[in-house]
Amino acid sequence: MNLQGLITLDEQITEVKMTKEKYVFLEGPSDIIFWKSLLNGSDDSFNLIDISKVDNDERSNKRAVVSLVSKLNMEKHESFGIVDVDYDCFLSRNASRDSNKIENIYYYEGNSLESLLLHSSKFAKVIELICTNISEDNIEEFRNRVVNISRIKGKIRLINDKNIIGRQLACDKLKIKKCINKLQKAEQEILVVKSLQGSWGLSQKDMDIILEKMSCYDSIEADRYLCHGHDLFQALEALIASGVATTQKKEKYTENQLFKYFIPYFDGFSENKTVPDDLIGDILIDEIPNIYIA
Known part of the structure:
Protein backbone atom coordinates (compact mmCIF):
# COMPACT_ATOMS: atom_id res chain seq x y z
CA MET A 1 0.00 0.00 0.00
CA ASN A 2 1.07 3.61 -0.52
CA LEU A 3 1.27 6.33 2.13
CA GLN A 4 -2.46 7.10 1.68
CA GLY A 5 -3.36 3.49 2.43
CA LEU A 6 -4.35 2.74 -1.17
CA ILE A 7 -3.48 -0.60 -2.74
CA THR A 8 -1.11 -0.18 -5.68
CA LEU A 9 -1.83 -1.36 -9.21
CA ASP A 10 0.83 -4.08 -8.98
CA GLU A 11 -0.57 -5.28 -5.64
CA GLN A 12 -4.06 -5.44 -7.16
CA ILE A 13 -2.78 -7.50 -10.08
CA THR A 14 -1.00 -9.89 -7.69
CA GLU A 15 -4.17 -10.29 -5.62
CA VAL A 16 -6.21 -11.19 -8.69
CA LYS A 17 -3.59 -13.63 -10.01
CA MET A 18 -3.55 -15.52 -6.71
CA THR A 19 -7.24 -16.41 -6.90
CA LYS A 20 -9.62 -18.03 -9.35
CA GLU A 21 -12.38 -15.60 -8.41
CA LYS A 22 -13.79 -13.25 -11.03
CA TYR A 23 -13.11 -9.53 -10.76
CA VAL A 24 -14.89 -6.61 -12.40
CA PHE A 25 -12.91 -3.36 -12.55
CA LEU A 26 -14.96 -0.16 -12.58
CA GLU A 27 -14.16 3.55 -12.82
CA GLY A 28 -15.75 4.84 -9.64
CA PRO A 29 -18.25 4.55 -6.76
CA SER A 30 -21.37 5.17 -8.91
CA ASP A 31 -20.44 2.18 -11.05
CA ILE A 32 -20.07 0.04 -7.92
CA ILE A 33 -23.57 1.01 -6.72
CA PHE A 34 -25.06 0.20 -10.12
CA TRP A 35 -23.30 -3.16 -10.55
CA LYS A 36 -24.07 -4.36 -7.04
CA SER A 37 -27.74 -3.98 -7.89
CA LEU A 38 -27.43 -5.35 -11.41
CA LEU A 39 -25.56 -8.49 -10.30
CA ASN A 40 -27.95 -9.27 -7.46
CA GLY A 41 -29.21 -12.81 -8.05
CA SER A 42 -26.54 -13.65 -10.63
CA ASP A 43 -25.36 -17.27 -10.72
CA ASP A 44 -21.76 -16.03 -10.77
CA SER A 45 -19.96 -14.26 -7.95
CA PHE A 46 -17.89 -11.19 -8.81
CA ASN A 47 -15.52 -9.00 -6.84
CA LEU A 48 -16.26 -5.39 -7.80
CA ILE A 49 -13.19 -3.14 -7.68
CA ASP A 50 -13.38 0.67 -7.67
CA ILE A 51 -10.22 1.64 -9.57
CA SER A 52 -10.29 5.13 -8.01
CA LYS A 53 -9.18 3.41 -4.79
CA VAL A 54 -6.20 1.80 -6.49
CA ASP A 55 -3.00 3.87 -6.62
CA ASN A 56 -1.79 4.18 -10.22
CA ASP A 57 0.13 6.46 -12.56
CA GLU A 58 -2.53 6.67 -15.24
CA ARG A 59 -4.11 10.01 -16.18
CA SER A 60 -7.68 8.79 -15.62
CA ASN A 61 -9.61 5.99 -13.95
CA LYS A 62 -10.62 4.77 -17.40
CA ARG A 63 -6.98 4.41 -18.50
CA ALA A 64 -6.20 2.63 -15.22
CA VAL A 65 -8.96 0.04 -15.80
CA VAL A 66 -7.78 -0.60 -19.37
CA SER A 67 -4.15 -0.85 -18.25
CA LEU A 68 -4.91 -3.27 -15.42
CA VAL A 69 -7.14 -5.53 -17.53
CA SER A 70 -4.59 -5.54 -20.37
CA LYS A 71 -1.93 -6.79 -17.95
CA LEU A 72 -4.28 -9.46 -16.59
CA ASN A 73 -5.06 -10.57 -20.15
CA MET A 74 -1.44 -11.63 -20.45
CA GLU A 75 -2.05 -13.91 -17.47
CA LYS A 76 -5.12 -15.43 -19.15
CA HIS A 77 -7.33 -14.30 -16.25
CA GLU A 78 -11.11 -14.12 -16.76
CA SER A 79 -11.57 -10.74 -15.07
CA PHE A 80 -12.94 -7.84 -17.10
CA GLY A 81 -13.37 -4.08 -16.96
CA ILE A 82 -16.22 -1.69 -17.76
CA VAL A 83 -15.55 1.91 -18.73
CA ASP A 84 -17.30 4.89 -20.30
CA VAL A 85 -17.03 5.48 -24.05
CA ASP A 86 -16.72 9.25 -23.39
CA TYR A 87 -15.90 10.93 -26.73
CA ASP A 88 -13.65 8.17 -28.06
CA CYS A 89 -16.30 7.19 -30.63
CA PHE A 90 -16.08 10.44 -32.60
CA LEU A 91 -13.69 10.40 -35.55
CA SER A 92 -12.93 12.91 -38.28
CA ARG A 93 -13.98 11.84 -41.79
CA ASN A 94 -10.52 10.66 -42.83
CA ALA A 95 -9.60 8.97 -39.55
CA SER A 96 -9.62 5.25 -38.85
CA ARG A 97 -8.89 2.83 -36.06
CA ASP A 98 -6.93 -0.39 -36.36
CA SER A 99 -9.32 -2.00 -33.91
CA ASN A 100 -12.04 -0.89 -31.54
CA LYS A 101 -11.91 -4.12 -29.58
CA ILE A 102 -9.85 -4.52 -26.41
CA GLU A 103 -10.12 -8.00 -24.95
CA ASN A 104 -12.15 -8.10 -21.71
CA ILE A 105 -12.98 -4.38 -21.83
CA TYR A 106 -16.65 -3.45 -22.18
CA TYR A 107 -18.40 -0.10 -22.45
CA TYR A 108 -21.75 1.29 -21.41
CA GLU A 109 -24.10 1.72 -24.34
CA GLY A 110 -23.81 5.51 -24.36
CA ASN A 111 -21.35 8.22 -23.39
CA SER A 112 -21.33 6.96 -19.80
CA LEU A 113 -23.35 5.08 -17.20
CA GLU A 114 -25.59 8.10 -16.60
CA SER A 115 -26.27 8.41 -20.34
CA LEU A 116 -27.28 4.76 -20.42
CA LEU A 117 -29.73 5.34 -17.55
CA LEU A 118 -31.36 8.42 -19.03
CA HIS A 119 -31.88 6.79 -22.42
CA SER A 120 -33.23 3.57 -20.90
CA SER A 121 -36.89 2.62 -20.45
CA LYS A 122 -36.38 3.15 -16.70
CA PHE A 123 -36.29 6.92 -17.27
CA ALA A 124 -40.08 6.99 -17.65
CA LYS A 125 -40.56 4.98 -14.46
CA VAL A 126 -38.33 7.30 -12.40
CA ILE A 127 -39.81 10.54 -13.76
CA GLU A 128 -43.42 9.41 -13.43
CA LEU A 129 -42.62 8.38 -9.84
CA ILE A 130 -41.26 11.77 -8.72
CA CYS A 131 -42.94 14.27 -11.09
CA THR A 132 -46.64 15.06 -11.02
CA ASN A 133 -46.97 16.71 -14.44
CA ILE A 134 -45.05 14.16 -16.54
CA SER A 135 -46.84 11.06 -17.82
CA GLU A 136 -46.54 8.58 -20.68
CA ASP A 137 -48.19 11.22 -22.90
CA ASN A 138 -45.33 13.71 -22.60
CA ILE A 139 -42.39 11.69 -21.23
CA GLU A 140 -40.54 11.60 -24.58
CA GLU A 141 -41.01 15.34 -25.04
CA PHE A 142 -39.53 15.87 -21.58
CA ARG A 143 -36.61 13.50 -22.22
CA ASN A 144 -35.89 15.37 -25.48
CA ARG A 145 -35.81 18.64 -23.58
CA VAL A 146 -33.24 17.23 -21.14
CA VAL A 147 -31.16 16.00 -24.09
CA ASN A 148 -31.38 19.26 -26.07
CA ILE A 149 -30.18 21.27 -23.07
CA SER A 150 -27.24 18.91 -22.62
CA ARG A 151 -26.29 18.95 -26.32
CA ILE A 152 -24.87 22.47 -26.06
CA LYS A 153 -22.36 21.49 -23.40
CA GLY A 154 -21.79 18.15 -25.14
CA LYS A 155 -20.68 19.96 -28.30
CA ILE A 156 -18.21 22.05 -26.29
CA ARG A 157 -16.87 18.92 -24.57
CA LEU A 158 -16.34 17.38 -28.03
CA ILE A 159 -14.50 20.53 -29.18
CA ASN A 160 -12.27 20.11 -26.11
CA ASP A 161 -11.72 16.41 -26.77
CA LYS A 162 -10.61 17.11 -30.34
CA ASN A 163 -8.47 20.09 -29.23
CA ILE A 164 -10.09 22.26 -31.90
CA ILE A 165 -8.71 25.62 -30.71
CA GLY A 166 -5.42 24.30 -29.37
CA ARG A 167 -6.26 24.52 -25.68
CA GLN A 168 -8.86 23.25 -23.25
CA LEU A 169 -12.01 25.21 -22.37
CA ALA A 170 -13.02 25.06 -18.70
CA CYS A 171 -16.33 23.22 -19.02
CA ASP A 172 -16.97 23.55 -15.28
CA LYS A 173 -17.53 27.28 -15.88
CA LEU A 174 -20.45 26.48 -18.18
CA LYS A 175 -23.35 25.93 -15.81
CA ILE A 176 -26.11 23.85 -17.36
CA LYS A 177 -28.79 26.36 -16.32
CA LYS A 178 -27.27 28.80 -18.85
CA CYS A 179 -28.56 26.42 -21.52
CA ILE A 180 -32.17 26.63 -20.38
CA ASN A 181 -34.32 29.27 -22.09
CA LYS A 182 -36.74 29.68 -24.98
CA LEU A 183 -34.31 31.04 -27.59
CA GLN A 184 -33.85 29.27 -30.91
CA LYS A 185 -30.95 26.78 -30.81
CA ALA A 186 -28.49 28.85 -32.90
CA GLU A 187 -29.17 32.01 -30.87
CA GLN A 188 -28.86 30.03 -27.66
CA GLU A 189 -25.45 28.64 -28.57
CA ILE A 190 -24.15 32.11 -29.48
CA LEU A 191 -25.45 33.48 -26.18
CA VAL A 192 -23.83 30.68 -24.16
CA VAL A 193 -20.42 31.02 -25.84
CA LYS A 194 -20.49 34.83 -25.65
CA SER A 195 -21.27 34.67 -21.92
CA LEU A 196 -18.02 32.76 -21.40
CA GLN A 197 -15.81 34.71 -23.83
CA GLY A 198 -14.15 36.68 -21.02
CA SER A 199 -13.64 33.86 -18.51
CA TRP A 200 -12.39 31.55 -21.27
CA GLY A 201 -10.17 34.28 -22.79
CA LEU A 202 -11.59 33.70 -26.27
CA SER A 203 -10.56 35.83 -29.23
CA GLN A 204 -13.08 36.57 -31.96
CA LYS A 205 -11.30 33.96 -34.10
CA ASP A 206 -11.75 31.38 -31.32
CA MET A 207 -15.43 32.30 -31.07
CA ASP A 208 -15.95 31.88 -34.81
CA ILE A 209 -14.23 28.48 -34.83
CA ILE A 210 -16.23 27.21 -31.83
CA LEU A 211 -19.59 28.37 -33.21
CA GLU A 212 -18.79 26.95 -36.65
CA LYS A 213 -17.92 23.57 -35.14
CA MET A 214 -21.03 23.58 -32.96
CA SER A 215 -23.10 24.20 -36.07
CA CYS A 216 -21.34 21.30 -37.85
CA TYR A 217 -22.11 19.00 -34.93
CA ASP A 218 -25.86 19.51 -35.52
CA SER A 219 -25.66 16.55 -37.88
CA ILE A 220 -24.69 14.22 -35.03
CA GLU A 221 -27.71 12.01 -34.37
CA ALA A 222 -26.15 9.89 -31.62
CA ASP A 223 -27.34 11.91 -28.62
CA ARG A 224 -26.62 9.05 -26.24
CA TYR A 225 -22.92 9.48 -27.11
CA LEU A 226 -22.75 13.27 -27.56
CA CYS A 227 -24.47 14.19 -24.28
CA HIS A 228 -22.26 13.71 -21.22
CA GLY A 229 -23.97 11.72 -18.48
CA HIS A 230 -23.41 14.28 -15.72
CA ASP A 231 -24.73 17.08 -17.97
CA LEU A 232 -27.92 15.08 -18.56
CA PHE A 233 -28.51 14.61 -14.85
CA GLN A 234 -27.67 18.26 -14.12
CA ALA A 235 -30.18 19.31 -16.79
CA LEU A 236 -32.77 17.04 -15.20
CA GLU A 237 -31.99 18.50 -11.76
CA ALA A 238 -32.28 22.06 -13.16
CA LEU A 239 -35.60 21.42 -14.90
CA GLU A 251 -39.28 18.95 -3.68
CA LYS A 252 -35.93 19.41 -5.40
CA TYR A 253 -33.59 16.57 -6.27
CA THR A 254 -29.82 16.59 -6.59
CA GLU A 255 -27.97 14.77 -9.36
CA ASN A 256 -26.92 12.12 -6.81
CA GLN A 257 -30.46 11.57 -5.56
CA LEU A 258 -31.80 11.23 -9.08
CA PHE A 259 -29.11 8.67 -9.93
CA LYS A 260 -30.09 6.54 -6.93
CA TYR A 261 -33.75 6.47 -8.04
CA PHE A 262 -32.71 4.47 -11.11
CA ILE A 263 -30.80 1.78 -9.23
CA PRO A 264 -33.71 -0.35 -7.86
CA TYR A 265 -35.11 -0.75 -11.39
CA PHE A 266 -31.96 -2.66 -12.38
CA ASP A 267 -31.92 -4.89 -9.31
CA GLY A 268 -31.39 -8.50 -10.36
CA PHE A 269 -31.22 -7.60 -14.06
CA SER A 270 -28.46 -10.17 -14.62
CA GLU A 271 -30.40 -13.05 -13.03
CA ASN A 272 -30.29 -16.14 -15.30
CA LYS A 273 -27.84 -14.34 -17.58
CA THR A 274 -24.21 -15.02 -18.41
CA VAL A 275 -22.23 -11.93 -17.44
CA PRO A 276 -20.99 -10.02 -19.35
CA ASP A 277 -21.96 -11.71 -22.65
CA ASP A 278 -25.74 -11.64 -22.15
CA LEU A 279 -25.64 -7.95 -21.20
CA ILE A 280 -24.26 -6.88 -24.58
CA GLY A 281 -26.94 -4.95 -26.44
CA ASP A 282 -28.92 -4.06 -23.32
CA ILE A 283 -26.34 -2.54 -20.97
CA LEU A 284 -22.96 -3.00 -22.62
CA ILE A 285 -21.18 -2.90 -25.96
CA ASP A 286 -17.93 -4.75 -26.55
CA GLU A 287 -16.27 -2.23 -28.84
CA ILE A 288 -16.32 1.51 -29.39
CA PRO A 289 -18.62 2.57 -32.26
CA ASN A 290 -17.31 4.79 -35.06
CA ILE A 291 -19.26 8.05 -35.40
CA TYR A 292 -17.82 10.34 -38.05
CA ILE A 293 -17.88 14.11 -37.65
CA ALA A 294 -16.90 17.09 -39.79
Whole structure:
Protein backbone atom coordinates (compact mmCIF):
# COMPACT_ATOMS: atom_id res chain seq x y z
CA MET A 1 0.00 0.00 0.00
CA ASN A 2 1.07 3.61 -0.52
CA LEU A 3 1.27 6.33 2.13
CA GLN A 4 -2.46 7.10 1.68
CA GLY A 5 -3.36 3.49 2.43
CA LEU A 6 -4.35 2.74 -1.17
CA ILE A 7 -3.48 -0.60 -2.74
CA THR A 8 -1.11 -0.18 -5.68
CA LEU A 9 -1.83 -1.36 -9.21
CA ASP A 10 0.83 -4.08 -8.98
CA GLU A 11 -0.57 -5.28 -5.64
CA GLN A 12 -4.06 -5.44 -7.16
CA ILE A 13 -2.78 -7.50 -10.08
CA THR A 14 -1.00 -9.89 -7.69
CA GLU A 15 -4.17 -10.29 -5.62
CA VAL A 16 -6.21 -11.19 -8.69
CA LYS A 17 -3.59 -13.63 -10.01
CA MET A 18 -3.55 -15.52 -6.71
CA THR A 19 -7.24 -16.41 -6.90
CA LYS A 20 -9.62 -18.03 -9.35
CA GLU A 21 -12.38 -15.60 -8.41
CA LYS A 22 -13.79 -13.25 -11.03
CA TYR A 23 -13.11 -9.53 -10.76
CA VAL A 24 -14.89 -6.61 -12.40
CA PHE A 25 -12.91 -3.36 -12.55
CA LEU A 26 -14.96 -0.16 -12.58
CA GLU A 27 -14.16 3.55 -12.82
CA GLY A 28 -15.75 4.84 -9.64
CA PRO A 29 -18.25 4.55 -6.76
CA SER A 30 -21.37 5.17 -8.91
CA ASP A 31 -20.44 2.18 -11.05
CA ILE A 32 -20.07 0.04 -7.92
CA ILE A 33 -23.57 1.01 -6.72
CA PHE A 34 -25.06 0.20 -10.12
CA TRP A 35 -23.30 -3.16 -10.55
CA LYS A 36 -24.07 -4.36 -7.04
CA SER A 37 -27.74 -3.98 -7.89
CA LEU A 38 -27.43 -5.35 -11.41
CA LEU A 39 -25.56 -8.49 -10.30
CA ASN A 40 -27.95 -9.27 -7.46
CA GLY A 41 -29.21 -12.81 -8.05
CA SER A 42 -26.54 -13.65 -10.63
CA ASP A 43 -25.36 -17.27 -10.72
CA ASP A 44 -21.76 -16.03 -10.77
CA SER A 45 -19.96 -14.26 -7.95
CA PHE A 46 -17.89 -11.19 -8.81
CA ASN A 47 -15.52 -9.00 -6.84
CA LEU A 48 -16.26 -5.39 -7.80
CA ILE A 49 -13.19 -3.14 -7.68
CA ASP A 50 -13.38 0.67 -7.67
CA ILE A 51 -10.22 1.64 -9.57
CA SER A 52 -10.29 5.13 -8.01
CA LYS A 53 -9.18 3.41 -4.79
CA VAL A 54 -6.20 1.80 -6.49
CA ASP A 55 -3.00 3.87 -6.62
CA ASN A 56 -1.79 4.18 -10.22
CA ASP A 57 0.13 6.46 -12.56
CA GLU A 58 -2.53 6.67 -15.24
CA ARG A 59 -4.11 10.01 -16.18
CA SER A 60 -7.68 8.79 -15.62
CA ASN A 61 -9.61 5.99 -13.95
CA LYS A 62 -10.62 4.77 -17.40
CA ARG A 63 -6.98 4.41 -18.50
CA ALA A 64 -6.20 2.63 -15.22
CA VAL A 65 -8.96 0.04 -15.80
CA VAL A 66 -7.78 -0.60 -19.37
CA SER A 67 -4.15 -0.85 -18.25
CA LEU A 68 -4.91 -3.27 -15.42
CA VAL A 69 -7.14 -5.53 -17.53
CA SER A 70 -4.59 -5.54 -20.37
CA LYS A 71 -1.93 -6.79 -17.95
CA LEU A 72 -4.28 -9.46 -16.59
CA ASN A 73 -5.06 -10.57 -20.15
CA MET A 74 -1.44 -11.63 -20.45
CA GLU A 75 -2.05 -13.91 -17.47
CA LYS A 76 -5.12 -15.43 -19.15
CA HIS A 77 -7.33 -14.30 -16.25
CA GLU A 78 -11.11 -14.12 -16.76
CA SER A 79 -11.57 -10.74 -15.07
CA PHE A 80 -12.94 -7.84 -17.10
CA GLY A 81 -13.37 -4.08 -16.96
CA ILE A 82 -16.22 -1.69 -17.76
CA VAL A 83 -15.55 1.91 -18.73
CA ASP A 84 -17.30 4.89 -20.30
CA VAL A 85 -17.03 5.48 -24.05
CA ASP A 86 -16.72 9.25 -23.39
CA TYR A 87 -15.90 10.93 -26.73
CA ASP A 88 -13.65 8.17 -28.06
CA CYS A 89 -16.30 7.19 -30.63
CA PHE A 90 -16.08 10.44 -32.60
CA LEU A 91 -13.69 10.40 -35.55
CA SER A 92 -12.93 12.91 -38.28
CA ARG A 93 -13.98 11.84 -41.79
CA ASN A 94 -10.52 10.66 -42.83
CA ALA A 95 -9.60 8.97 -39.55
CA SER A 96 -9.62 5.25 -38.85
CA ARG A 97 -8.89 2.83 -36.06
CA ASP A 98 -6.93 -0.39 -36.36
CA SER A 99 -9.32 -2.00 -33.91
CA ASN A 100 -12.04 -0.89 -31.54
CA LYS A 101 -11.91 -4.12 -29.58
CA ILE A 102 -9.85 -4.52 -26.41
CA GLU A 103 -10.12 -8.00 -24.95
CA ASN A 104 -12.15 -8.10 -21.71
CA ILE A 105 -12.98 -4.38 -21.83
CA TYR A 106 -16.65 -3.45 -22.18
CA TYR A 107 -18.40 -0.10 -22.45
CA TYR A 108 -21.75 1.29 -21.41
CA GLU A 109 -24.10 1.72 -24.34
CA GLY A 110 -23.81 5.51 -24.36
CA ASN A 111 -21.35 8.22 -23.39
CA SER A 112 -21.33 6.96 -19.80
CA LEU A 113 -23.35 5.08 -17.20
CA GLU A 114 -25.59 8.10 -16.60
CA SER A 115 -26.27 8.41 -20.34
CA LEU A 116 -27.28 4.76 -20.42
CA LEU A 117 -29.73 5.34 -17.55
CA LEU A 118 -31.36 8.42 -19.03
CA HIS A 119 -31.88 6.79 -22.42
CA SER A 120 -33.23 3.57 -20.90
CA SER A 121 -36.89 2.62 -20.45
CA LYS A 122 -36.38 3.15 -16.70
CA PHE A 123 -36.29 6.92 -17.27
CA ALA A 124 -40.08 6.99 -17.65
CA LYS A 125 -40.56 4.98 -14.46
CA VAL A 126 -38.33 7.30 -12.40
CA ILE A 127 -39.81 10.54 -13.76
CA GLU A 128 -43.42 9.41 -13.43
CA LEU A 129 -42.62 8.38 -9.84
CA ILE A 130 -41.26 11.77 -8.72
CA CYS A 131 -42.94 14.27 -11.09
CA THR A 132 -46.64 15.06 -11.02
CA ASN A 133 -46.97 16.71 -14.44
CA ILE A 134 -45.05 14.16 -16.54
CA SER A 135 -46.84 11.06 -17.82
CA GLU A 136 -46.54 8.58 -20.68
CA ASP A 137 -48.19 11.22 -22.90
CA ASN A 138 -45.33 13.71 -22.60
CA ILE A 139 -42.39 11.69 -21.23
CA GLU A 140 -40.54 11.60 -24.58
CA GLU A 141 -41.01 15.34 -25.04
CA PHE A 142 -39.53 15.87 -21.58
CA ARG A 143 -36.61 13.50 -22.22
CA ASN A 144 -35.89 15.37 -25.48
CA ARG A 145 -35.81 18.64 -23.58
CA VAL A 146 -33.24 17.23 -21.14
CA VAL A 147 -31.16 16.00 -24.09
CA ASN A 148 -31.38 19.26 -26.07
CA ILE A 149 -30.18 21.27 -23.07
CA SER A 150 -27.24 18.91 -22.62
CA ARG A 151 -26.29 18.95 -26.32
CA ILE A 152 -24.87 22.47 -26.06
CA LYS A 153 -22.36 21.49 -23.40
CA GLY A 154 -21.79 18.15 -25.14
CA LYS A 155 -20.68 19.96 -28.30
CA ILE A 156 -18.21 22.05 -26.29
CA ARG A 157 -16.87 18.92 -24.57
CA LEU A 158 -16.34 17.38 -28.03
CA ILE A 159 -14.50 20.53 -29.18
CA ASN A 160 -12.27 20.11 -26.11
CA ASP A 161 -11.72 16.41 -26.77
CA LYS A 162 -10.61 17.11 -30.34
CA ASN A 163 -8.47 20.09 -29.23
CA ILE A 164 -10.09 22.26 -31.90
CA ILE A 165 -8.71 25.62 -30.71
CA GLY A 166 -5.42 24.30 -29.37
CA ARG A 167 -6.26 24.52 -25.68
CA GLN A 168 -8.86 23.25 -23.25
CA LEU A 169 -12.01 25.21 -22.37
CA ALA A 170 -13.02 25.06 -18.70
CA CYS A 171 -16.33 23.22 -19.02
CA ASP A 172 -16.97 23.55 -15.28
CA LYS A 173 -17.53 27.28 -15.88
CA LEU A 174 -20.45 26.48 -18.18
CA LYS A 175 -23.35 25.93 -15.81
CA ILE A 176 -26.11 23.85 -17.36
CA LYS A 177 -28.79 26.36 -16.32
CA LYS A 178 -27.27 28.80 -18.85
CA CYS A 179 -28.56 26.42 -21.52
CA ILE A 180 -32.17 26.63 -20.38
CA ASN A 181 -34.32 29.27 -22.09
CA LYS A 182 -36.74 29.68 -24.98
CA LEU A 183 -34.31 31.04 -27.59
CA GLN A 184 -33.85 29.27 -30.91
CA LYS A 185 -30.95 26.78 -30.81
CA ALA A 186 -28.49 28.85 -32.90
CA GLU A 187 -29.17 32.01 -30.87
CA GLN A 188 -28.86 30.03 -27.66
CA GLU A 189 -25.45 28.64 -28.57
CA ILE A 190 -24.15 32.11 -29.48
CA LEU A 191 -25.45 33.48 -26.18
CA VAL A 192 -23.83 30.68 -24.16
CA VAL A 193 -20.42 31.02 -25.84
CA LYS A 194 -20.49 34.83 -25.65
CA SER A 195 -21.27 34.67 -21.92
CA LEU A 196 -18.02 32.76 -21.40
CA GLN A 197 -15.81 34.71 -23.83
CA GLY A 198 -14.15 36.68 -21.02
CA SER A 199 -13.64 33.86 -18.51
CA TRP A 200 -12.39 31.55 -21.27
CA GLY A 201 -10.17 34.28 -22.79
CA LEU A 202 -11.59 33.70 -26.27
CA SER A 203 -10.56 35.83 -29.23
CA GLN A 204 -13.08 36.57 -31.96
CA LYS A 205 -11.30 33.96 -34.10
CA ASP A 206 -11.75 31.38 -31.32
CA MET A 207 -15.43 32.30 -31.07
CA ASP A 208 -15.95 31.88 -34.81
CA ILE A 209 -14.23 28.48 -34.83
CA ILE A 210 -16.23 27.21 -31.83
CA LEU A 211 -19.59 28.37 -33.21
CA GLU A 212 -18.79 26.95 -36.65
CA LYS A 213 -17.92 23.57 -35.14
CA MET A 214 -21.03 23.58 -32.96
CA SER A 215 -23.10 24.20 -36.07
CA CYS A 216 -21.34 21.30 -37.85
CA TYR A 217 -22.11 19.00 -34.93
CA ASP A 218 -25.86 19.51 -35.52
CA SER A 219 -25.66 16.55 -37.88
CA ILE A 220 -24.69 14.22 -35.03
CA GLU A 221 -27.71 12.01 -34.37
CA ALA A 222 -26.15 9.89 -31.62
CA ASP A 223 -27.34 11.91 -28.62
CA ARG A 224 -26.62 9.05 -26.24
CA TYR A 225 -22.92 9.48 -27.11
CA LEU A 226 -22.75 13.27 -27.56
CA CYS A 227 -24.47 14.19 -24.28
CA HIS A 228 -22.26 13.71 -21.22
CA GLY A 229 -23.97 11.72 -18.48
CA HIS A 230 -23.41 14.28 -15.72
CA ASP A 231 -24.73 17.08 -17.97
CA LEU A 232 -27.92 15.08 -18.56
CA PHE A 233 -28.51 14.61 -14.85
CA GLN A 234 -27.67 18.26 -14.12
CA ALA A 235 -30.18 19.31 -16.79
CA LEU A 236 -32.77 17.04 -15.20
CA GLU A 237 -31.99 18.50 -11.76
CA ALA A 238 -32.28 22.06 -13.16
CA LEU A 239 -35.60 21.42 -14.90
CA ILE A 240 -37.08 20.03 -11.70
CA ALA A 241 -35.69 22.96 -9.66
CA SER A 242 -37.10 25.48 -12.16
CA GLY A 243 -40.59 23.99 -11.88
CA VAL A 244 -40.77 22.73 -15.47
CA ALA A 245 -41.18 19.27 -13.95
CA THR A 246 -43.23 19.64 -10.79
CA THR A 247 -42.86 17.34 -7.80
CA GLN A 248 -44.80 16.53 -4.67
CA LYS A 249 -44.47 19.43 -2.19
CA LYS A 250 -42.17 21.18 -4.72
CA GLU A 251 -39.28 18.95 -3.68
CA LYS A 252 -35.93 19.41 -5.40
CA TYR A 253 -33.59 16.57 -6.27
CA THR A 254 -29.82 16.59 -6.59
CA GLU A 255 -27.97 14.77 -9.36
CA ASN A 256 -26.92 12.12 -6.81
CA GLN A 257 -30.46 11.57 -5.56
CA LEU A 258 -31.80 11.23 -9.08
CA PHE A 259 -29.11 8.67 -9.93
CA LYS A 260 -30.09 6.54 -6.93
CA TYR A 261 -33.75 6.47 -8.04
CA PHE A 262 -32.71 4.47 -11.11
CA ILE A 263 -30.80 1.78 -9.23
CA PRO A 264 -33.71 -0.35 -7.86
CA TYR A 265 -35.11 -0.75 -11.39
CA PHE A 266 -31.96 -2.66 -12.38
CA ASP A 267 -31.92 -4.89 -9.31
CA GLY A 268 -31.39 -8.50 -10.36
CA PHE A 269 -31.22 -7.60 -14.06
CA SER A 270 -28.46 -10.17 -14.62
CA GLU A 271 -30.40 -13.05 -13.03
CA ASN A 272 -30.29 -16.14 -15.30
CA LYS A 273 -27.84 -14.34 -17.58
CA THR A 274 -24.21 -15.02 -18.41
CA VAL A 275 -22.23 -11.93 -17.44
CA PRO A 276 -20.99 -10.02 -19.35
CA ASP A 277 -21.96 -11.71 -22.65
CA ASP A 278 -25.74 -11.64 -22.15
CA LEU A 279 -25.64 -7.95 -21.20
CA ILE A 280 -24.26 -6.88 -24.58
CA GLY A 281 -26.94 -4.95 -26.44
CA ASP A 282 -28.92 -4.06 -23.32
CA ILE A 283 -26.34 -2.54 -20.97
CA LEU A 284 -22.96 -3.00 -22.62
CA ILE A 285 -21.18 -2.90 -25.96
CA ASP A 286 -17.93 -4.75 -26.55
CA GLU A 287 -16.27 -2.23 -28.84
CA ILE A 288 -16.32 1.51 -29.39
CA PRO A 289 -18.62 2.57 -32.26
CA ASN A 290 -17.31 4.79 -35.06
CA ILE A 291 -19.26 8.05 -35.40
CA TYR A 292 -17.82 10.34 -38.05
CA ILE A 293 -17.88 14.11 -37.65
CA ALA A 294 -16.90 17.09 -39.79
